[in-house]
Amino acid sequence: MMLRGNLKQVRIEKNPARLRALESAAGESEPAAAMALALAGEPAPPAPVPPEDHPDEEMGFTIDIKSFLKPGEKTYTQRCRLFVGNLPTDITEEDFKRLFERYGEPSEVFINRDRGFGFIRLESRTLAEIAKAELDGTILKSRPLRIRFATHGAALTVKNLSPVVSNELLEQAFSQFGPVEKAVVVVDDRGRATGKGFVEFAAKPPARKALERCGDGAFLLTTTPRPVIVEPMEQFDDEDGLPEKLMQKTQQYHKEREQPPRFAQPGTFEFEYASRWKALDEMEKQQREQVDRNIREAKEKLEAEMEAARHEHQLMLMRQDLMRRQEELRRLEELRNQELQKRKQIQLRRHQHSSYKPPLPQPVNQKLYGVEPSHLCLIF
Secondary structure, three states, X not given: OOOOOOOOEEEEOOOHHHHHHHHHHHOOOXXXXXXXXXXXXXXXXXXXXXXXXXXXXXXXXXXXXXXXXXOOOOOOOHHHEEEEEOOOOOOOHHHHHHHOHHHOOOOEEEEEOOOOEEEEEOOOHHHHHHHHHHHOOOEEOOEEOEEEEOOOOOEEEEEOOOOOOOHXXXXXXXXXXXXXEEEEEEEOOOOOEEXXXXXXXXXHHHHHXXXXXXXXXXXXXXXXXXXXXXXXXXXXXXXXXXXXXXXXOOHHHHHHOOOOOOOOOOOOHXXXXXXXXXXXXXXXXXXXXXXXXXXXXXXXXXHHHHHHHHHHHHHHHHHHHHHHHHHHHHHHHHHHHHHHHHHHHHHHHHHHHHOOOOOOOOOOOHHHHOOOHHHOOOOO
């Protein structure tokens, strides 16, 4: 499979004679293929069947470049970025890229000619590791190259994580600030969460945004109101360390190197002050343990108080909800009574209207006019 660039496949040859022939043909002094499988962490594929004309010849095998990418691994991340120091001041970008052309097409190339360093980003971490192992110390125009992994400027340390937070939840939570390249919850040797983790963003602006937002507010990842503590990640180089060739040969260096490694003899000046150094270290250790115990007890107390307060808060919410429901029932009852009263009044009016009868006409009383009924007559 093609890797977007010149590196198509890696061939690991087991036959010494053929290996020397391939090295001679390629013009290379140190083959990179020998470390490819180990760095990729993949099992070796079965060797092909030897050709019929050389049945006793042990053959090598070819690795597809996909084996350099772990399942789910993202490409061209900050972890694939290399720092290249001690560059010639007249190096061109084409020459710089040509140094790494065997390791695929880069996505980022930067050169500071005045200060003699540059950066390059390859497709995968494994390819970057191979390039670093092969090219570190290579002489270029009488200068030995110094290659190491670049400092990750967009990485954050996340503390105070709940034991139920996973890598996926951590990445999902911090993706709201910008694209996340990697998110890991640190565990101990038994796979138990340590309460710490780290998040690596694809760029610095999202990392700064996350740092500011989490510093000003309380970012919660789970139901428990336990905010995460976010800090810039402290960068360490625990792979290459400080080799002797990079030591500055100062006057202090030569003075300290006059004596070889040794054990101080009891009763000597060295032993006395070495013992005082050890006593100071022991005191520091005890104080740190005491501080750790105090912090642990304070956290346990806070968790207990938080649980009790949350229980009380839930009870208060239930009481408030009960009071609200009672108030709604009371208002509904009042509305119902008012509606019943209105209906009764309407029914009463209807009943009164239907049962009303007008009075009958009364006969004329002639005595009111002073005339007897027998004296009445008609006059024409």
